[in-house]
Amino acid sequence: MNIENMKMLITKSGAELQTGLTDDEINEIERVFGAPMPADFKEMLHHFLPIGNMFYDWQKPQNVHDDFYRDLENVIRFDISNNNFWCPLFGDKPQSIDESVAKAMAAIHNAPPLFPIYSHRCAARSASRDKSVVISLYQFTDSAVYGVGIEDYLMREFGNQDNVSMIENVHVPFWSECLEL
Numbered sequence: 001m002n003i004e005n006m007k008m009l010i011t012k013s014g015a016e017l018q019t020g021l022t023d024d025e026i027n028e029i030e031r032v033f034g035a036p037m038p039a040d041f042k043e044m045l046h047h048f049l050p051i052g053n054m055f056y057d058w059q060k061p062q063n064v065h066d067d068f069y070r071d072l073e074n075v076i077r078f079d080i081s082n083n084n085f086w087c088p089l090f091g092d093k094p095q096s097i098d099e100s101v102a103k104a105m106a107a108i109h110n111a112p113p114l115f116p117i118y119s120h121r122c123a124a125r126s127a128s129r130d131k132s133v134v135i136s137l138y139q140f141t142d143s144a145v146y147g148v149g150i151e152d153y154l155m156r157e158f159g160n161q162d163n164v165s166m167i168e169n170v171h172v173p174f175w176s177e178c179l180e181l
Contacts, residue, residue, distance in 0.1 A: 001040060001043060001044070001149075001150070001151050002151060003044070003047045003048070005151065006044060006047075006048075006150065006151055006154055007048060009154040009155065009157075009158040009159050010048075010050045010055075010154060010158065012158045012159075013050075013053050013054075013118075013157075013158050014052070014053040015050040015051060015052045015053040015055050016050070016051045016052050017048045017049065017051070018048065018049045018050075018051050019048070019049065020045060020046045020047045020048050020049055021045045021046060021049060021058060021059070023046075025058070025059070025061075026042055026045065026046065028061055029045075029058060029061040029064075029115075032061040032062050032064075032065050033061070033065060033113040033115065034113060035112060035113050035125075036125070037115055037123070038115065038123045038124065038125050038126075038131070038132030038133075038150075039130065039131075039132075040130075040131050040132050040149050040150045041115060041117070041123040041132050041150050044150050045058055050118075054118050054119040055117070055118050056068070056116045056117065056118075064116060068114070068116045068122075069105075069108075069109070071120075072105075072108065072114075072137075073101065073105055075137070075138075075139050075140060076101055076104045076105065076108070076140060077097065077101045078139065079139050079140040079141050080097060080100050080101060080104065081097050083139070083140075083141045085140050086100070086104075087104070087107075087140070087177065087178035088177070089107055089111075089174060089177055089178055090103055090104045090107045090178075091103060091107070111173075111174035111175065111178075112124065112125055112172070112173050112174055112175070114135065114137070114175070115132075117134065117150075117153070118157065120136060120137050120138050121135070121136050121137075121146055121153065121157070122134070122135055122137060123135075123150065123153075124172045124175055125172070125173075126148075126170065126171065126172055131148055131149035131150070131152075132148075132149060132150060132153075133145055133147075133148055133170050133172050134146045134147040134148075134149075134150070134152075134153035135172070135175060135179065137179070140178065140179060143179040143180075145167045145170050146167075147167070148167055148170060
């Protein structure tokens with residue numbers, strides 16, 4: 001990973017860079033989320049921490065987790081209510097919206113976690129790659145792979161869009177099936 005290039009791309013967004021997280025802080029994130037972070041996202045956060053302009057404040061991992069999953073619950077409620085969305089991995093769909101949302105969120109909480117990065121972009125561990133897969137999850141019915149690896153994602157988000165290629169053959173356990181990635 002080219003850390004200096006990543007720093008340059010993030011500062012173009014208007015975010016500030018702070019000292020990276022310690023091993024203890026990374027361990028706390030993984031404890032709160034219940035799983036190891038994608039290795040490249042973890043490495044970036046060891047080197048520096050983007051703050052502001054829609055980046056998440058990883059110095060407060062419980063807040064990041066709670067805010068992200070609350071927002072995810074609102075997204076799933078909207079998609080179930082307005083777009084007739086239902087992922088087969090959630091199981092049989094209940095009749096009521098509230099029961100459907102509860103069942104969907106139970107499945108999501110048992111799925112491999114997503115680690116929010118910026119706005120509605122999140123990092124997931126790939127089943128077949130050593131880099132994270134960055135997913136844009138605006139809604140369950142409006143999602144896409146936005147990068148393979150944190151550096152690739154940052155280039156797509158903040159860099160020269162002319163030099164990016166299509167992303168193919170990416171599989172993220174649970175999320176690929178639910179989001180049709």
